[in-house]
Amino acid sequence: MNAMLTVILPPLLQLLLVLAFAPLITGIIRKTKARLQRRRGASVVQPYFDLAKLLKKEVVVSPVASWLFHATPYIVFSSTLVIALLVPTLVTPVPLHWIGDIITVIYLFALGRFFLALAGLDTGSAFGGLGSSREMSIASIIEPAMMLAIFTAAVTAGSTNLSIIVDRLSSTPASMLNPAHLLAFAGLFIVTLAETGRVPVDNPATHLELTMIHEAMILEYSGRYLAFIEWASQMKLLLFLALMSNMFFPLGMATTWSPGALVLGCVAFVLKVTGLAIVVAVVESTNAKLRLFRVPELLMVAFILSLLALILYFIIGA
Amino acid sequence: MTRKREYIALLRKSLGEHLQIRETVVPNEVYLSLREKSLSTLPDICSLLTKSMKAHFTTLVASDERSLNDRLSLYYVFSVPSADLFLLLHVPVDPRHMEVPSISQVLESASWFEQEVKDWFGVVAFPNIHRLASHPDWPEDMHHMLKDVDPGRPVPRVQGTFDFKRVEGEGVFEIPVGPVHAGIIEPGHFRFSVAGEPIINLDVQLFYTHKGTEKIAEGMSPQRAVFLAERISGDSSFGHAIAFCHCVERLGGYEIPKRAIVIRTMLLELERLYNHVGDIGSILLDVGFSTGAAMAFELKERLLHLNEILTGSRLLRGMAAIGGVRRDPEKTQVQWHALRDMLVWAKESFEPLVDLVMTSSSVLDRLETTGILGQVDAYRLGITGIAGRASGTDRDYRRDHPHCAYPYLRFRTALHTEGDVLARLKVRIDEVRESFAILEQLQHQHRGEPLLATITRVPRLKYALGYVEGWRGEILHWLMTDKAGNIFRWKITDPSFHNWRALPVAVRNNIVPDFPVINKSFNLSYSGNDR
Numbered sequence: 001m002n003a004m005l006t007v008i009l010p011p012l013l014q015l016l017l018v019l020a021f022a023p024l025i026t027g028i029i030r031k032t033k034a035r036l037q038r039r040r041g042a043s044v045v046q047p048y049f050d051l052a053k054l055l056k057k058e059v060v061v062s063p064v065a066s067w068l069f070h071a072t073p074y075i076v077f078s079s080t081l082v083i084a085l086l087v088p089t090l091v092t093p094v095p096l097h098w099i100g101d102i103i104t105v106i107y108l109f110a111l112g113r114f115f116l117a118l119a120g121l122d123t124g125s126a127f128g129g130l131g132s133s134r135e136m137s138i139a140s141i142i143e144p145a146m147m148l149a150i151f152t153a154a155v156t157a158g159s160t161n162l163s164i165i166v167d168r169l170s171s172t173p174a175s176m177l178n179p180a181h182l183l184a185f186a187g188l189f190i191v192t193l194a195e196t197g198r199v200p201v202d203n204p205a206t207h208l209e210l211t212m213i214h215e216a217m218i219l220e221y222s223g224r225y226l227a228f229i230e231w232a233s234q235m236k237l238l239l240f241l242a243l244m245s246n247m248f249f250p251l252g253m254a255t256t257w258s259p260g261a262l263v264l265g266c267v268a269f270v271l272k273v274t275g276l277a278i279v280v281a282v283v284e285s286t287n288a289k290l291r292l293f294r295v296p297e298l299l300m301v302a303f304i305l306s307l308l309a310l311i312l313y314f315i316i317g318a
Numbered sequence: 319m320t321r322k323r324e325y326i327a328l329l330r331k332s333l334g335e336h337l338q339i340r341e342t343v344v345p346n347e348v349y350l351s352l353r354e355k356s357l358s359t360l361p362d363i364c365s366l367l368t369k370s371m372k373a374h375f376t377t378l379v380a381s382d383e384r385s386l387n388d389r390l391s392l393y394y395v396f397s398v399p400s401a402d403l404f405l406l407l408h409v410p411v412d413p414r415h416m417e418v419p420s421i422s423q424v425l426e427s428a429s430w431f432e433q434e435v436k437d438w439f440g441v442v443a444f445p446n447i448h449r450l451a452s453h454p455d456w457p458e459d460m461h462h463m464l465k466d467v468d469p470g471r472p473v474p475r476v477q478g479t480f481d482f483k484r485v486e487g488e489g490v491f492e493i494p495v496g497p498v499h500a501g502i503i504e505p506g507h508f509r510f511s512v513a514g515e516p517i518i519n520l521d522v523q524l525f526y527t528h529k530g531t532e533k534i535a536e537g538m539s540p541q542r543a544v545f546l547a548e549r550i551s552g553d554s555s556f557g558h559a560i561a562f563c564h565c566v567e568r569l570g571g572y573e574i575p576k577r578a579i580v581i582r583t584m585l586l587e588l589e590r591l592y593n594h595v596g597d598i599g600s601i602l603l604d605v606g607f608s609t610g611a612a613m614a615f616e617l618k619e620r621l622l623h624l625n626e627i628l629t630g631s632r633l634l635r636g637m638a639a640i641g642g643v644r645r646d647p648e649k650t651q652v653q654w655h656a657l658r659d660m661l662v663w664a665k666e667s668f669e670p671l672v673d674l675v676m677t678s679s680s681v682l683d684r685l686e687t688t689g690i691l692g693q694v695d696a697y698r699l700g701i702t703g704i705a706g707r708a709s710g711t712d713r714d715y716r717r718d719h720p721h722c723a724y725p726y727l728r729f730r731t732a733l734h735t736e737g738d739v740l741a742r743l744k745v746r747i748d749e750v751r752e753s754f755a756i757l758e759q760l761q762h763q764h765r766g767e768p769l770l771a772t773i774t775r776v777p778r779l780k781y782a783l784g785y786v787e788g789w790r791g792e793i794l795h796w797l798m799t800d801k802a803g804n805i806f807r808w809k810i811t812d813p814s815f816h817n818w819r820a821l822p823v824a825v826r827n828n829i830v831p832d833f834p835v836i837n838k839s840f841n842l843s844y845s846g847n848d849r
């Protein structure tokens with residue numbers, strides 16, 4: 001019985017944390033942006049109400065949509081849930097550490113995006129196609145930048161396994177301030193903005209179909225399907241923030257399942273992720289969206305930062 | 319006056335054999351009747367007027383005057399800024415031969431006007447089969463502006479499809495957008511042909527909001543029609559209402575109290591202010607710069623609130639009246655303080671907004687070189703107002719055809735030449751500053767004097783133009799009264815009707831995601847265009 005508990009409880013706890021906390025992060029970003037614009041803004045828990053409303057609403061589906069359109073929300077949602085078990089949040093080792101490493105995380109994200117792009121094309125709406133083509137062309141430049149940023153961390157730790165990266169880093173806290181490490185962090189921050197569709201790459205708050213990237217792709221979705229997709233992208237944002245904070249600064253992470261360590265881990269996680277979310281909101285408030293053809297230049301910056309990090313690592317060592 | 323005399327002498331000398339020159343009670347209008355035998359020279363005359371006589375084509379008025387003289391009339395209206403003069407080239411059309419030579423070959427800015435006359439009156443000038451102002455589900459021979467069409471009867475519908483310019487080739491796609499849009503905006507259909515992201519061609523289908531304003535006004539008393547004029551285009555409520563009042567006042571030769579003129583000018587500038595500030599906000603919002611947008615929208619909201627305090631209406635409705643204005647917006651202490659405090663506050667908060675925009679490299683990067691409307695294109699298509707002044711067209715009715723209190727005021731006309739979104743933004747910024755200065759000059763002028771001249775009877779069978787420089791550009795109306803002094807024909811020209819043609823030119827070779835900001839930088843009225 002006890003053995004069962006130790007197998008089931010950690011993954012369950014981590015899943016619940018990601019599922020429950022993700023909408024709040026989106027709410028915090030929106031609230032911060034509103035305050036920076038001298039608006040009162042909606043309550044930080046508004047995204048929960050939005051999800052609850054969408055889950056109750058009927059799904060309207062185009063008559064020309066195929067099975068792809070129906071399957072995509074579930075594929076996106078469940079692949080994000082699997083990622084939630086691979087990314088370190090409260091405790092190391094992560095629940096599914098034996099199943100895969102950081103490469104798995106990257107490709108599980110790619111899987112969700114692949115199906116979203118197909119679903120965008122599936123209904124034959126002009127905007128869906130527009131969104132899919134933009135998403136895929138941007139994805140093809142995000143990926144190398146993201147890989148490089150993450151590999152810098154992996155090389156430092158000597159492993160691509162996220163738990164091992166976190167452990168190594170925790171045992172030598174001084175290496176968190178290594179310039180190579182910080183540069184890679186900056187690279188990953190830019191990647192996060194692009195990957196999660198924030199300003200200056202995409203604008204999650206816009207109503208203008210013609211300027212949308214991610215939103216254009218999911219324009220045909222409604223009701224429960226939309227709720228799953230929205231929830232998944234909120235989780236994706238949280239997971240990226242978690243990756244950034246824990247892969248680079250694993251301070252306060254629990255290594256055992258004792259209640260004290262868990263509470264500390266929880267507090268540290270919430271603080272770090274909320275802090276990063278506020279930084280994202282400030283970036284969104286102080287920048288205009290980039291012209292679409294300038295996005296590759298921004299991602300090139302991320303790529304070069306990561307490349308520099310890697311070179312630095314080999315020059316000055318860990 | 320001497321400039322006017324010289325100009326008319328010149329006209330008589332060069333075109334006297336084709337034209338009969340006639341002046342009316344209105345001092346700055348000259349009617350030129352084209353002699354029957356000279357019909358074929360119409361394009362040459364128009365070409366001569368614009369090319370060597372400094373006249374600009376401004377509108378084409380068609381009027382079904384069969385009940386009066388068995389003819390339809392076309393009036394080609396030209397503005398001559400150098401002499402503060404309007405030329406109305408009158409061409410009578412025989413109802414059995416509904417055809418006139420097209421002037422679009424020499425004056426491209428006239429082509430939409432000719433198409434509208436073809437769709438609404440059946441007078442064929444423009445040899446284009448494409449429908450513009452009537453949708454294809456109206457019968458081919460339905461020309462509803464003719465007097466024998468009863469506006470109370472519904473128009474029968476037929477089968478018809480829009481035909482768009484098609485671009486074909488490998489990798490060319492069409493993106494249909496609208497007529498129902500995601501934001502709270504008016505209906506219009508945009509058909510993009512794109513190769514990847516760059517736009518190869520844009521076709522715009524308008525006239526979804528055609529309400530038959532000009533038609534239902536016929537037979538209405540001018541006093542009542544003021545309210546109709548306020549509803550031509552919501553954002554230019556006051557501008558259109560005053561342009562209409564000017565028509566009636568000019569054809570009757572009425573004297574307007576000085577205080578009323580001051581108030582009208584104030585309200586025109588307040589209308590300009592709230593629209594310009596709102597547009598600046600919308601442009602920023604469309605490039606995803608939400609902080610600047612929020613600042614502008616706050617300012618706009620306060621300006622609208624000021625409008626409500628001063629006039630009881632956020633859109634300045636219910637103020638205009640023939641012969642003056644209905645109320646004094648500076649009547650009470652509260653109003654006076656609100657106006658004074660608001661102007662101080664708005665001036666103080668506008669400059670930080672301008673600084674924020676002009677020092678934000680990410681915003682400037684989006685606006686510079688986006689949606690360029692070249693100077694040649696702007697001139698060729700007769701683009702007016704903000705869009706014209708951003709593309710080097712130095713025209714401003716406040717200066718060129720002085721009306722209201724503008725002759726007594728000091729202000730500068732904004733002018734930029736780059737023709738991109740940033741230039742249109744800069745024109746707005748300059749004009750906002752000028753509006754503040756104008757409002758300061760106007761406060762308290764002639765306070766306590768009468769507001770409204772008594773107008774007993776509107777003269778019968780008279781016609782005149784009425785115009786103001788609205789915030790978007792020149793608003794030009796032409797009014798003719800019938801035998802009872804009611805409206806016989808009322809032609810409304812909103813600046814949008816000129817400027818919609820700029821949009822396809824400005825967006826060409828830009829990328830699809832830049833379209834919304836380019837569109838917003840023009841911010842054209844659908845309702846004013848469609849009427």
